[in-house]
Amino acid sequence: MSADDDVVLEMTGIRKVFPGVVALDGVDLWLRAGEVHALMGENGAGKSTLIKVLTGVYDIDGGDVRLAGQPVRFGGPLAAQQAGISTVYQEVNLCANLSVAENILLGREPRRLGKIRWGAMRRRARELLAGLDLDLDVTAPLSTYSLAIQQMVAIARAVDIDAKVLILDEPTSSLDASEVQRLFEVMRRLKNQGVAIVFVSHFLDQVYQVADRMTVLRNGTLVGEFRTAELPPMRLVAAMIGKELATLEDLEKQPTGRVQKAEPLLEAEDLGRQGGIEPFTLSIHAGEIVGLAGLLGSGRTELARLLFGADRADAGRLKVDGKNAVFRTPRAAMSRGIAFSSENRRTEGVVGDLSVRDNVILALQASRGWMRPVSRRRADELADQYIKALQIRPADPDRLVKDLSGGNQQKVLLARWLITQPRLFIVDEPTRGIDVGAKAEIQRLIAELADGGMAVLFVSAELEEVLRLSHKIEILRERRLVEELENTDAVDATRIMQTIAGEQAS
Amino acid sequence: MTTDTTAPDQTPSSIIGRPKRQRWQPDRQHVPVIATLTLLAFMYGIGVVNYEGFDDIQVVLNIFVDGAFLLVVAVGMTFVILTGGIDLSVGAVIALTTTLGATLLHAGWPAGVVLPLLLLLGTTLGLAMGAVIHYFEVEPFIATLAGMFLARGLALLINRNSIPIDNGFWVSVAQERIRFDKGVFISSSVVIALLVVLVAAIVLAWTRFGRCVYAIGGNADSALLMGLPVARTRVAVYGISGFCAALGGVLYSFYTLSGYSLHAQGLELDAIAAVVIGGVLLAGGSGYLFGTVLGVLVLGLIQTIITFQGTLSSWWTRIVVGVLLFAFIVLQRVVAGKRSVQR
Amino acid sequence: MTFHKHHLFWPFAVFVLLLVLNIFFSNNFFSITVHDGHLYGSLIDIARRAAPLILVGVGMTLVIATGGIDLSVGSVMAVSGALSCLLIGDLGDPDGVAGVLGAIAVALLLCLGLGVWNGFLVSVIGIQPIVATLILMVAGRGLAQLITGGQILNVTSAPYRVIGAGYFLALPVSVLIAVAVAIVAGLLTRRTALGLLLQSVGGSPAASRLAGIQARGLTWLVYVIAAVCAGIAGLIYSSNVASADSNAAGNLIELDAILAVVIGGTALTGGRFSLSGTVLGAVLIETLNVTILSVGIPVEATLLFKAVVVVVLCLGQSPAFRERVLRRRTPVVATKEVAA
Structure with a gap:
């Protein structure tokens, strides 16, 4: 050799x-x-x-x-x-x-x-x-x-x-x-x-x-x-x-049990933004994982950002619990129980110069305003709890987040949102560029959250991942929502690829 | 593990070969310069309509004559700001240059020695600041602030008082006028300044060094990883700024025929203002030298209009300059900044 | 070793060095005497001189934490002094406490307005802070001269004089005011979440927005605080000299304030900040000024000396400098130069 x-x-x-x-x-x-x-x-x-x-x-x-x-x-x-x-x-x-x-x-x-x-x-x-x-x-x-x-x-x-x-x-x-x-x-x-x-x-x-x-x-x-x-x-x-790893086998499991379709938690009716995503209609129920599939640049992230108010919609309506909602800022969406973890975790996710503890309580603190601080003791509790639950390493709440690896930064970001106890969690590419072990942990976490009644909008470039986790799959192509699929056993990657690619030829 | 089940030929390459632009618009990087140009024309129009004799061509030429040294300094500042830095030392370097120059000339040194010496001094100071900024990672704001204290302090140490210059060469260059017509002329300083602008414009647009300046302003880490000579370039821009400040000091001493340690107080702000009004992004990486020229003209035109008005007390000058500065900045914001705010 | 790594180690070391230097040149440097129930001495003098700089520095620290900068503080000082002196001069009874308080309130209110203006430009219109505050820096002194009619306004008002030159419980009132403001600012940032949110906004604006932080209000607030702090500093300055001088008041203080902030370990790029560091930085700068006088260095060399100290301090704080020079890791430097 x-x-x-x-x-x-x-x-x-x-x-x-x-x-x-x-x-x-x-x-x-x-x-x-x-x-x-x-x-x-x-x-x-x-x-x-x-x-x-x-x-x-x-x-x-x-x-x-x-x-x-x-x-x-x-x-x-x-x-x-x-x-x-x-x-x-x-x-x-x-x-x-x-x-x-x-x-x-x-x-x-x-x-x-x-x-x-x-x-x-x-x-x-x-x-x-x-x-x-x-x-x-x-x-x-x-x-x-x-x-x-x-x-x-x-x-x-x-x-x-x-x-x-x-x-x-x-x-x-x-x-x-x-x-x-x-x-x-x-x-x-x-x-x-x-x-x-x-x-x-x-x-x-x-x-x-x-x-x-x-x-x-x-x-x-x-x-x-x-x-x-x-x-x-x-x-x-x-x-x-x-x-x-036993987790690797867990990966192959389909989610069991289908969601009770009561009133949707969130409904988008012809919601759209020029230059971002064509008007689309979409509903998400409590306890449901909705997967967003599509090529890069197909409008996945743009759709997710609209639902969170990270970008402003210029067409259509959005309803939360059947009532009209207008999100001009992320804060407005947060107050209705929506959370969003960005795909760009380095620039739009964690704040590198702050400690793990500060990053973890950031969204909670933001929603309380600066005059009602989260007490130090409470912050310590929350940080310890989530470091343990998500196995953030190193397990040091005082460590600056910029010194953590990508996978652990992602976990910090997820922890930040879980602390706010959202009803709908929009996760954009949470597993991109992180290792197999952390990936499996994050996937399992998302499945568990949905089991606990949280609605999840799961955005990923990896079709297997979307297939494995989602109850319902929304397929995007060229900035349009082109198809919605119930994730039955008949649905597989090839089927989705056909939708993504098949119509492109025309 | 089947992300690639589609045959590659099913995806036409055109879908990724298309830029994100939707409709035609002037190149985004040109918009600030166009805005400045329009406002400049507008202001000139106001001057011509309101004041008698404002349309005299010499009024415009005088802006160049009075602003030649500022133009040179602003050129150096443009290089620095394009890399995302700032140079606060330029005004102090002018003071040092004039004081040292006047002292040496007074002591009988020949102009042929003093002139290169002054330029060398400014360049060296600039290079030293650049080295501190790059190699020791000191913030440009602070490093050049120290340079400002140093230069101004040296000038004060050399002589607290104003020193007249009576050197033959200096006086003759200072009094040299290039006449186009009766009563239509520029000073030799203007020629020097325009020459500097020309050379700098060519360097920025056509040389590897110039493009590296833009690259550093865009993303210094990337520039380093791309194998560009970041260290050399970043140190060099401060050297250029130091050179320009020293040359500006020489032109200043032509203009006033004196050396004084309190010359050009706050000139760094004028230079920065001119560069910014010219549409150069303070964050670096975007802007043109032509914009800087326009920026200097705007400042000159403001002064000229206030002089023509004649009834304004000195403090009104400051207020009006501030207001116009505000108007320019906001207007640029409205015209050019909308997209970049949201991004 | 850990002490050596503390972010205030270098400024503190220089501070101690300057104090030690002073002992050699003025024998009773550390002696504090009581005179008429007031404390006197070089140290008290340093504190008094540092008071305006501490005030301006505290406001500047918060602004810099958001990634901004406020160049207009010197002009705001001039405006505040000018307006209060003008109003007090117009009072029927310049020694009436109520009238003086009213004048001070109006002056500070104007400063608050100027802060609102700066904050508006930065947070609502979205102009780069250095440019936005440059406007007021240029126009503010004009405004101050407009108020005083281009004259230096002298005032003789006993209550007003107290702010800058008076004593309370044997201590200079100006120092007490500066310390009080610094403490209030410290409590405001530590006991509320203001500090955390400011650091977040300064450290990563995009991430902060997506975390639901509404930066606009926070950014606006810090410019208002900075202007009010500068306004108070302006009152102290003009009260101390018993006049309003629109040109001299707060001249170049923005640079000293920024310097104090940086010496205190707050990065100009925003993010983590240290108020205690800024206070130390301000005291250090004034100690330097006093040292220059007591050591007998000609006044002309003040700037030169300041430059040297700035260089020493910044190099001492620069990790790159420590790495390259103090540890003598020559291979890195050598190969770098070959590469360049």
């Missing part, structure tokens, strides 16, 4: 310490030319840290990095890029205020006498995007495009760099199925050209589809390196989480 001739990059015994935390300890990673290498592990396993070491963002405290046999130490991202290591990060790391063309070619602009040749630059950008089957207005600011497009632009940028090693850190988390396939084609092409590709993804099926080998990390240590073909998914998951 260690004696391969075509090893491009060799990392051995990598150690990285942050104040109070050993993020990586004795981790090895071998990358070979012409291979896709998956880097696997739960949140907090050290994948992101390892990648940042590899790309020169972090300096290491121990270990060895060799590029083509030569020891190297990168002083920064630029040095790494110049050495042929190119990266697409999980969060789109581009400059939204600049044009698409600039984002692709910034730092490598075609120039004459030091002057940027804008025409040549636009042409080159279009060529690169064409390689990904994209046809964009490359002069438009990146901010005018959706997250998925931005991700593809980031990939176009990475591909253009003459890369020996291409790192794709969760590149698919905001892409839909066809975009993923397109990305995989590009990956295979690059692989055949001899590029070593590091692929990080939480979607196991994608990993199995594209990866040749995988390195598994757990708690900052190396579990091992495996050939994909020799490691079945169940053993991979066991390696990642370090135990055989």
Whole structure:
């Protein structure tokens, strides 16, 4: 294993310490030319840290990095890029205020006498995007495009760099199925050209589809390196989480028992917002989980935001308990017992500079106003209770939320809303980008809440998840609500995909 | 685990290949500049209608003559603000430049030595502040505030009093006029200022460095991860601002033919106001140098109108400047800001 | 080691250093004498001088916590002093307590109005705070000069003089006022949820909105508080010099106040804030001013000296500086430079 001739990059015994935390300890990673290498592990396993070491963002405290046999130490991202290591990060790391063309070619602009040749630059950008089957207005600011497009632009940028090693850190988390396939084609092409590709993804099926080998990390240590073909998914998951999980089997269960359809808790009649979502009609009952399915950009999030008053509707009516309701602000929706956890947990969810305790009581405090504070004792009780109930780690209410992993931040966000005891909980992508174990916990939590009588609007890009949890599925396409399905045994992913994709062809 | 059950060809690429824009509108980034331009024309119109002799071309040229040093300083400030920073030291650097320049010239140093020395001093101070801001992560507001204290303090230490300049070169440049017609002229400072504007505009729009300035203003973390020379660029913009402030100080000393440690008090506010009125986002990443030129003209035009009015006491100037500043800002908000508020 | 990491360690260290420095240059620096039932001494003097800065700093801290800034505080000080002096001058009996109180109330009411104006621009119209308050910073001094007719208004009013130069229970009234305001602000933020909500709004406006926090009212409120604090500071200043000087009152105090806030460990980007830190910062700045005098550094060098202290303090507080220089981790620096 260690004696391969075509090893491009060799990392051995990598150690990285942050104040109070050993993020990586004795981790090895071998990358070979012409291979896709998956880097696997739960949140907090050290994948992101390892990648940042590899790309020169972090300096290491121990270990060895060799590029083509030569020891190297990168002083920064630029040095790494110049050495042929190119990266697409999980969060789109581009400059939204600049044009698409600039984002692709910034730092490598075609120039004459030091002057940027804008025409040549636009042409080159279009060529690169064409390689990904994209046809964009490359002069438009990146901010005018959706997250998925931005991700593809980031990939176009990475591909253009003459890369020996291409790192794709969760590149698919905001892409839909066809975009993923397109990305995989590009990956295979690059692989055949001899590029070593590091692929990080939480979607196991994608990993199995594209990866040749995988390195598994757990708690900052190396579990091992495996050939994909020799490691079945169940053993991979066991390696990642370090135990055989009963929860994984729970995952496969359909919700039992159907909801008593009394008066709906919430009804939307032709509710809509221009440029966001076409008018739609929808009702949600107490104890019911309504799943929202659709491709990215189909209007899932926009619909959810309207129901919470995060955006203002400009058409239609909304009724809560049969009475008209107008939500001009999130606060108005909260006062009617509605809660909303945003898909962008970093920017629209938790407040990173506040402690876990403060984050957890934030919504409750907001609804009480600043003059009626939640007492310190009550806040402590609530924080302890939910840290325990949702297994938030580390179990320290004083820890700043920005220091928590994504999955734990999500749990903090859920806790914040559960404390307000909502009657309708709108959860937008609560499981995106978090590890298998936390994912299962959150899914089970949602099912339990509905059993307890809470209504849930569950938004997710993962059809399996929607199918598993929902009583009723609403399918969106191109900013319209196109179909409502009772989630009977006859309904499966293929059926939904047909609705999502079938009509698109017309 | 079957998210990809659809065949890829079933999804036409056009659905993701379409930007979010719905209908045609002027490029969002141009709107503030257009608004400023319109208001500038409107104000000029008011001046022409109400005051005799306002339509004289020299009135406009005088705005350039009186505002040349501010224009140069505002150019430097534009670079800094585009990266999302701020430079409070510019007024103090002008004071230091004029005081030191006047002192050295008075001591008999040749202009050919003093001039480059002053520019070098300003640039060095700027680079030092930039280094502190970038490498030690001190807030620009605070680091340049320290720079302001330092420059003003040095100026006071050199000489508390106003020093006249009688150096031959200085006087001749100061009195040089480029005449187009009888009574129609500009000073050499205007030529220098316009040259600075031209070079800066080219740098911002056409060079790798210029685009990196915008990238840092848009998202400095991304810029770093994209492998851009963030450190070099961020330090350099403060160097540029320092250079521009020093050059502005030289032009100021042409204008007043004196060096004084209390020169250009509060000039940093004028420069910031001009940049902001010109539509450059204080958060960085958006705006044009042309807007800054317009901003300087707006401030100059306000002064000119008040001078033409003639009956206003000095404190009215401040109030009117404040009110007009308010009007400009709100108008820009109404015209350009609606979408960005809600987002 | 943990003490070393406390966010007020560096400002406190510099403060102690300055005090120690003073001992060498003025022998009876720490001596506090009682004279006519009033306390006198260098320390009392520092406290008196720091009072307006503490007041302005407290308001500024709250504004900065929301991610804003208030450049207009100096102008508001000038307006407040100008109006109170004008009204007291117009009183039939300038020594009547009721009349003076009335004048003060009217002046503070005007400041409150100015705060409402600032808050309106920022929270309702949505103008960037630095720009919005720049308007009043420019226009406010004009307004103050308009009130005084461009003159320096002198007042002789015993009750008014008490605010800035009087004593109560042997302590300077101005210091008592500043301390009282700081305590009230501390209680207001700690005992209510104001502090938490301000930190949330400053730390992440988008997340706060979706958590149901209505930032508009909070933001508006802090600008009003800042203006009223500045107004009180303006009264103290003008009472102390027994006149209203529209140019000198609160000149450049916005910079000192912001400096005090930053020295106190509150980041200009908003979020977590420390009122006690700001008070320490304000006292530190005034100690510095006094030290410069007592050490015998020429007045011209005051600014220079201030610059040095600002640099030392900011570098001391900068984690990046500590990491790079104090711990001497040369490889990082070296490779960075190669990369650049």
